[in-house]
Amino acid sequence: MFIFDISNPLTLILMLAATVLLIFLAQEIKKSYVAAIMLFVYLVILVIHVAQIATLSEEFRYMITTLSRCIAIDFVFVLITFFSYLWVDDIEAKTTGKKSIDNSLDWFWKKV
Secondary structure (H helix, E strand, O other): OOOOOOOOHHHHHHHHHHHHHHHHHHHHHOOHHHHHHHHHHHHHHHHHHHHHHHOOOHHHHHHHHHHHHHHHHHHHHHHHHHHHHHHHHHHHHHHHOOOOOOOOOHHHHHHO
8 A cells, every 4th residue: 555654754844845935936926826736735635645544454554653643744734835825815915906815814914
């Protein structure tokens, strides 16, 4: 059974670097769809890991701890990309003069 093990430190560092670079890119070009694409990718990875843990056969039960760590890390990346999407959407809305999708975090963005 193939598992995309993101709990491996090297993979984790590479994914974190790619996430930070894409958030920076989205912020520089002021396009929220870049962060939305990242959010969608991390949600797909989360669904894949949950499906793998749900369909785990008895011979691969030793992988349950690795998959559990991967799911926890997936939730962290989803949280990071969700907030970055809201942040970039707010930046994009201010530059284009359009209404943002969600203005409930204005108090937070003013402190950032």
